Amino acid sequence: MAEAEFDLSNIEHPAAKDLDKIELFRTFKKYDRNMNGTLDFAEYTQCLTECPDIDLSKQEIITVAMAADLNGDGEVDFEEFMKHFPNVLNLIEYNKVMQAKYLEIMQEEIKRNKYSKTTPDADPE
Numbered sequence: 354m355a356e357a358e359f360d361l362s363n364i365e366h367p368a369a370k371d372l373d374k375i376e377l378f379r380t381f382k383k384y385d386r387n388m389n390g391t392l393d394f395a396e397y398t399q400c401l402t403e404c405p406d407i408d409l410s411k412q413e414i415i416t417v418a419m420a421a422d423l424n425g426d427g428e429v430d431f432e433e434f435m436k437h438f439p440n441v442l443n444l445i446e447y448n449k450v451m452q453a454k455y456l457e458i459m460q461e462e463i464k465r466n467k468y469s470k471t472t473p474d475a476d477p478e
Contacts, residue, residue, distance in 0.1 A: 364450050366442035374435070381434050391428035394418055400438075407445055417441055 372380075384392055384400040392400065397418045401407060409417065421429045421437040429437070 364443065364447045366446035372439050372442075377435050377438065378431070380438070381431050391430045392434065393428050397421055397429050397434075401441075404442070407442070409445070 380400065381392065384396045386396055387393075398414050401409065401414045401417055418429075421433055421441075423433045423436065424430075
């Protein structure tokens, strides 16, 4: 099978394209329901659940939310949110692109194998 070449360096999630510090701060404040300056587990999972174009299972959202707590204090502060949230969005987009490329390559491989098979002229005995 020939090695496929494609550029993955510029993959960015649509929701992450306009995320500057101000927009990240707005998003963070929107989900900081108790206004304590951190997102607890429920607040951050709600943020991930409501984010556009994130198609994650409940288990994946839980895993992502747990990974956001970089210092292990049980909450996501704004610094952790700034580091984690855009990266998670881009990782999700990267995964989506990789899955699509994989399917495309596999379909080409199936097609190539289907049409490259030859049938023998006579049955060997």
